[in-house]
Amino acid sequence: MNIVVLIKQVPGTDNVKLDPETGVMIRSGKDTIINPLDENALEEAIRIKNSHPNVKVTAVSMGPESAIKALKEAVAMGADAGVLISGRAFAGSDTIATAKALAATIKKLGPVDLVICGERATDGETGQTGAMIANYLDIPVQTYVSSVEIQQAGVVVKRTVEGGFERVEVPFPVLITVNKDINEPGFPTLAGKLRAKQVEITIWRPEELGLDKSELGLVGSPTRVVKVFSPKLARDTILHKADGTTGPVDELMKFLAAKEVL
Template sequence: MNIVVLIKQVPGTDNVKMDPETGVMIRSGKDTIINPLDENALAEAVRIKNSRDDVKLTAISMGPESAMKALKEAVAMGADAGVLLSGRAFAGSDTIATAKALAAAIKKLGPVDLVICGERATDGETGQTGAMIANNLDIPVQTYVSALEVKEDGVVVKRTVEGGFERVEVPFPVLVTVNKDINEPGFPTLNGKLRAKQVTIPVWGPEELGVDKSELGLGGSPTRVVKVFSPKLSRDTIMKKADGSTKPVDELIKFLTEKEAL
């Protein structure tokens, strides 16, 4: 059984920076982490791997060379191998171009039974990439998964939906996006860290994927960030000092009445 887990390295919540000229997120900072929901995806993939004898687990990430750290961490957590998609051709990819590249990488690995990824990434919050990858692979997708059970020929998932849950059985191959309720991510073991130091993680570019450069990066991204700016909040503050009379209260009531707040 072949499982692929997709992980993304994202800036720390307080360290998100955008290029005001291109509208592209700056990802060269050192303060980066694995996307939290991708940690849940990785933990679930490792759980499945440890429960069976026939599983190969490969982690894939797309990003700058610094994303190699995230893949090493995935191996330390229990993944068998990792693949990094990196190069200038990928820079500025939107969700469409990203999904195309990741789908090509999954195809290159050969027949894959199960693809697991986080529901969304903290740096974009779109929740689109997983479903787009499934579309490119022409396989079914199950989103908002909070529980996952592997059967001989498929999976049974519990989906969080409005007003409750859905229980769905889907045959292999299938892609699932998980939410934070599926598990509690653990920590790498000492043996895992030692193995991560020794593992060689290949770096693939457009040539290895067999994807034309024009379909990747900014050139292959039909969506654009038109403008990046910090919102400015300006309020006129009116101070009324209590003087022992009812005048300040009367003025407040008058103000709220004018604003139709009463």
């Protein structure tokens, strides 16, 4: 059984920055982490590997070469291999261009039974990429998954839906997006860290995926960020200091009356 886990390196929550000219997220490689929900996806893949025979887990990411660090972390956690798709042609890709590139990568990896990814990423928060990848692969997709049971010919998943849950049986191959309720991500072991140091992360460029550069990056992204700006808060502050008289209170009452609050 072959499982592909899609992981994304994202800025720490307090470090998300956009280029005001292009509307593209700035990815310097500094202060980055694995997208939290992708950690849940990786943990679930490792759980399946540890409880079933002949399971291979491959972690896949798209981004600058600094994302090798995230893939090494995935191997340290228990993944068998890591693949990075990287190159200037991918820069500025929206969810459509990203999904095309990741789908091409999964196809190149050969027959894959199960693709697992986080429900959404903390930088974009769109939750679109997983479903789009399934569309380009022409396989079923199940979203908001909080439980997975491996069957002989497919999976039974529990999906979180409005007002409760639903159980769905889906044949292989299938793509699922998981939420935080599925598990509690673990930590890499010492043996895992030592193995990660020895593992060579495979890097594929656009030409190796058979993709035309017109389908990638800003050129291949129909989504456009029209304007990026930081909201400006303007407050006129009037400060009245207590002076032992009723003056400050009287001024406050006049202000509230003028604003028709009273």
